[in-house]
Amino acid sequence: MNQETKFMLKRLAFYAFIFTVVAWIVIPIIISTLYGFALPKDYYDPKKVIPTSFTIKYVKTLLFTLGALDGIKNSVIVALITIAISFAFGIPAGYAVAKFIFPGKDTIKLSIVALRMFPIPVMAIPLVILYIKLNLIDTLLGVALAHTAMALPFVVLITSSIFAGVSTELEEAGMVFGLTRLGSFFRITLPLALPGLAAAAMFTFVMSWNEVFVASILTLSHRTLPAQILSIMAGASGGAAPDYYKFAAAFIMILPAITFIFFARKYLVTMWGITLK
Template sequence: MNDETKYALKKVGFYTAVFTAAVWIVIPIIISFLYAFTSKADYYDPTKIIPTSFTSEYVHTILFTLGAWDGIKNSVIVAVLTIIISFILGVPAGYSIAKYVFPGKDHIKLSIVALRMFPIPVMAIPLLVLYIDLHLADTLIGVALAHTAMALPFVVLITSSIFAGVSKEYEEAAMVFGLTRFGSFRKITLPLALPGLAAAAMFTFVMSWNEVFVASILTLNNRTLPAQILSIMAGSSGGAAPDYYKFAAAFIMTLPAMLFILFARRYLVTMWGITLK
């Protein structure tokens, strides 16, 4: 077998794997979006694979009658607060780990990773008791703080890797020309690290958007979208919600996150190009 044949086979195998992965991801999304608007008659018709009759009744009911729209607004607020708090705490920590040498540095990095070892359900009751004592129960800032605790280890590790990739010679040259350490960070390091920080913000947003357990435990009236959807599905006929409502809920859960990722991806690619220039 010559080199050209090997290269062709590798290329075919690669594209086959990519196509399989894409189909594996895309088909469930298409099915969810399609059946979210399918009428009840078409959904239960065994002779129809692709429905021909559509309605927005189920999506409208979940959004406005059952309160999912308020859940969307709460989820956006919580995700934005989580990003802000995580970056306020995580960016300086990541920069310090990347740029400074100090005793126990490796142990601190290991401890940050070890924070994710503890299962959240084990801490649910103590966390709720603490939140009640601090008057943070059923508040959006309380959920944001809990999401920050989950996202912060990853933000610190991601930002430390990003800052480690920015050469220290740039900062040293900036300080030679009169900038302070903070000034060199703000004008040199931070712009170079922005694409990576944007990627970390995307990860933090998706993590907060999809988290359901903590939000369900800590809130009753001010629920985020996943907690609200869980409450709606569990409150319908003892947890046996009709399937078309489940597809409508999946559509409502998926679409905002996909739109955010699409927007953030375009912004990320544009910003990366500017940074490289």
């Protein structure tokens, strides 16, 4: 086998891999979108692969009758609070890990990652008891604090890698011209790190938006969208919702997250560029 054939086979394998990954992500989105508005007669018809008759009835029912719209509002509020708290603690921690040398630095970085090794279901009962004592049960702030505990380790690691990619010489030059270290951070380092911080915000938003277990056990009347959808599906007659509600719920779940990622995607690309320099 000559070199040209090997090169072509490698390219073919690479493109096949990329196509598989893209199909794995895109096909469920397309199916959820099409069947979320399709009439039941279309997707129960074995002769039809792509539906041709559509309705907004089931999406409207989920949004306005079964409470999914309130779940969307709660999810957005929880995600924004999670981002704010995660950044308030994660940015200073990430900057310290990236820019300073101190005893136990590697141990601390490993401990941050190790926080994710404890499964949340194991801590469910103690968490509920703690929240009851703190009067945080069935509150959006309580859910946001739990999501912050889940997202904060990744925010610290992402921001530390971004800050490490910002040249220390630029900060030192700013301090030479009269800036304090804090002023140098806000005027030089932070603007350069904004694309990476936007990517960290995107990750935190998606994590908070998709999380269902904590939101389900900590809330009853103020549920986020995943917990509300789970409650609707489980509360259907016979314990299983009709398929048309499942597809409509899938569409409602993915649309806001995809919209957020669409507007933040350029920052993610910029972040990789900064990190790889």
